[in-house]
Amino acid sequence: MTAVKIIKVLGTSEEGWEQAAQEAVEQASHTIDDIHGVEVEDWTADVENGEIQEYKTTVEVAFPVHEQQ
Incomplete structure (x- = not known):
């Protein structure tokens, strides 16, 4: 089973x-x-x-949590 982390990121554009x-x-x-x-x-x-x-767009970015090596 993979854990997924989600963070918020704000992007801007003219x-x-x-x-x-x-x-x-x-x-x-x-x-x-x-x-x-x-x-x-x-x-x-x-x-x-x-x-x-x-223009500003707030997105939630999802990515897998990897084990520390």
Whole structure:
């Protein structure tokens, strides 16, 4: 049986929410091995003068817990 750890990661983008989610996964993959899935938890944005300036996507990243060697 494999235990799975889940963490929250916030990605940002000036282009859109999907790009923000992709940024979150890309950055997390630099320090987390074997990411098996993500779940989008929240979509938000910073607005200035009536226009979206930065998209933010909070994702839950799931990966297996490996035994220490």
